[in-house]
Amino acid sequence: MLLLYVFALSLGICNAAALSPFRKSGRGIEGLVAAREYFYVGGEYVNVTSGNTTNQYMVGQIYVEKLTPPIITYPHGIVFVAGAGQTGTNFLTTPDGRQGWASYFLEHGYTVYLTDQPERGRSPWLPGTGSMVAFSTRDIESLFTATAAYNLWPQARLHTQWPGSGRAKDPVFNAFFATQVQLQSDRLISEANNAKAYTALMDRIGPAYLLTHSQAGAYGWRVGDARPGLVKGIVALEPSGPPFENAFPFEGRERTWGITDLEVVYEPSAGPNATDLETVTVPAVDANHTACILQAEPAKRLSNLAKVPVLVVTSEASFHAPYDYCTVKYLGQAGVNVTFLDLPKAGIYGNGHMMFMERNNVEIAMKIRDWLEATVTVAFPS
Template sequence: MDGVTRQAPPVLADQGFFWVGVEREERAGGLMAAGQMFVQYMVPAARRHALPVVMVHGGGGQGLDYLGTPDGRPGWATAFLRHGYAVYVVDRTALGRSPYHPELHGPLGPPPTYGLMRGRFVAPELTPDAYPQAVLHTQWPGGTAVGDPVLDQFMAGQGPSVADLARVHADIQRCAAALLDRIGPAVLVTHSAGGSFGWLAADARPGQVRAILAVEPQGPPFAAAPGGELSWGLTAVPMRFDPPAAAPGEIGRELRAAPRPGLQDCFVQAEPARQLPNLREVPVAVVTAEASWKAAEDHGMVDFLRQAGVPAEHLRLEEHGLRGNGHMMMIERNSDEIAALLCDWIRRRAA
């Protein structure tokens, strides 16, 4: 948009796209492709890191959440390219450039409204009683009134998701495994409802996931979510536990008190806790913004992961001098500074 200062784009050695996880389903009209996940890739000419980064969007978003910002700046994909990483940006099944049809994918949930998205993502500070951290939000890159062009650009890219959470997670795991089978070892950057991609990919292909940056992942553990419940703790579909669990009800849970005021109590496993053996060698960072509603609950995800033997740490942006961010930190004013923090973490922690 007007007034945005632009750097020269990074020089690419290669770029392209493909789909993974293509299934074939027979319907009355004939044999059809279904369940696929779109993948766009970009490889910088000045590549400095062997491991590529896979970027996975959240809820009703799409890969464009990483390609640019609604006020016209380059997105995290460009920032990571400038830091020397090859980047793979996905559109999860039935979202974005992965075609949706109700006969193949099931019904959708409701479309997002301006009111919902403004209160959750754009301007939580306008409803400061919603949660304790809402008043701290300052980083939205445009106006907040209906009719603002930046707000319209953001809303235009948001849509409904498939209504059945278990089906969403099953598609995620199948497509994540297929992607890693094709590209090999990678670092995963996941966001929000795409957070299950990291846990399920590492569970299905533990040797291929070298690190996970879970940006405000869906949770907290065992929580109700749109279309279902995280009945397996982190996911709505089975994961491998040790000792094994044949059904979600076998995983005991207990409420752990919040570590300080302003945070909420969250469920963890009842002791002795089952372990997640396929994630025990995978460095994980849960990344949380200062002014998101997730600031009050993401500690629960970290507690669950550590309890299950996963080497997880909590990156709270404000502890690194990055203040005022909300849930959509990758499109906010200081998105490049946040990307630099994440790239530094990968450099230090990913083998």
Template sequence: MTPPFSPARLHAEAGEPLVLARHGFFWTGVEPITTDDGPAVRGQTYVEYWIPQDLRHRLPIVMIHGGGGQGLDYLGDVAGGEGWVHRFVRKGYAVYVIDRPGHGRSPADPKIQGPLGPSLPAPMVERLFSAPSRFPDRYPGAELHTQWVGEGRYGDETFDAFLAGMGPMNADAAQHYTDCRRGGVELLDLIGEAILLTHSAGGPVGWLLADARPGLVAGIVAVEPLGPSFQGAPPGALTWGLTAVPLTFEPPATTPEDLELRETTLPSGVTAVLQKEPARKLPKLAGVPVAVVTGEASWAMGTDPGTVAFLQQAGVAAEHVRLADHEVRGNGHMMMCERNGDEVADVIASWLSSKDL
């Protein structure tokens, strides 16, 4: 029997060749420090680039992973197939995929990078990502989840492979996102104007980069970004609306307490925390088109409406792209890794095309 990941098997099962003009990596956000052991660096971001031979789009896509994941979330599905990196490269986009500081190939030494929080236990990963329909206390809509490959439970081959790539986040959310912003700003300064594709706890990075470099962010696709606005749960309270560190508001807000808040029920029935009117605006994000993408069977169906409402109230051109409205069904929070990830990528590509991106 031919081993499943042998060159012969992978070559035989390959479809259309993936032809690249360039493929490589570099680092951004490297901060020199002095430790008890001598000079060191911290806060670095690993960046891997994929440049197609058939480059059909002027703007590259920067893919920013979520939570305890890493850039490999975009490099394949849980069955070992191609991921969103390959799918967008095949569509003619240059892609830059990062490992946020302390994740994946970006080192996570707590003595240098800062203390780490706990990793998610396997049952929590099952409940939130891979097998929500199997839990009696499941969130609304979890019963619709159908797109995970395999049983989605500990001991199943595809689940264990997914769990193997997960790790803890930095315990200090403000420090982590400050590091992410520094590395992301340097990345944009190096590559020029780009589209940001963020996921989950990578969502704040998109808002922070658009705030810091509005002329270099052409659009944001936020796949179930960390939220809703002003939430206080791990991985860090969103004291500035959708981030744990300051954004530029108009009129200016010097502390989170300057943002007067109110709880409201949205037309969808979801409860959200928004600003009191007249709301402060986010002027640096005002010219950036935003799509917030939500899976039909994800818990984010209950959080993303609040995120969209906060952005719209702050003057951001944000649209809520519900996959079910595009007849893409059964997706949970890790939609890029699920069996129909190509269909989700097509919805995103269609939105980008509608914005001439």
């Protein structure tokens, strides 16, 4: 019991009443003590020859941490998949020590799966498989934590929700930057490995929701496409995009299949390497947004993803604010049941790309829970 109590403290969800009898309240389960376990899933053996010696290694496996509330209110858990440079730890607590989303959803009766992508964090990388890159302090400041100071896109000046100055050597920034880890630089290797590993995870745990962030957005689409019967819904926090071609701060043609670099199922077929996907460019809605590349009509249908409800969440001040609406339009055009939670239109202002760590993170989590429970979640009888 002491170990469970200490674990609850580490999640920021335990107080002096933690060992009292559990009871359901209007805000969740009071006195929550979560059970914690971990496992690895996916992975395959490969042989590597160096000189006259051949050795065997495992590659592609992912670390999964399962947190189970004492009272499971909902039959399907939530799989958290962090974005570039992040791990499952980023959903535990915020950099300034407040309640993270893992704690919030545990309180409301969801089993939580925190994961590290292949070759990321606690998921091993075999040297020689692609290469590793890392974020600098300037990358983090300009894109995530101090965007108003850099003002690199129209909405950047609206960023007010990051706790602290957002600049290097600020204590909150230091706590966040210390969590940043290396990531696979080859996006094709990364997408292939992630799609394979998270599909294996769904096969192991059964029906669940996917919550993806940023870079992981494409991986969520691939897993939903591969296992539409197991993925009960996808919450995509500012997913990789926009369709087909990057917008600031990235450059170049990506996402050959519209929302992914590698194949997803279209009806009629998109052809080899998506060569039968015909596109048109639609003008931007205003000067603060980008133009959108959509399918030419009649649009092909994402027939598997059309079976999976999707919520796309975008912050007011993020570099995704100019273009996430294009991703939403593309998904809708392809037959996906997609809802757009554009946070400022919902009355939630000032957030950046790391919305789940910012001052109002619980307010945003409440909106996501509302969508889950209104759209796809079935609760156990009370």
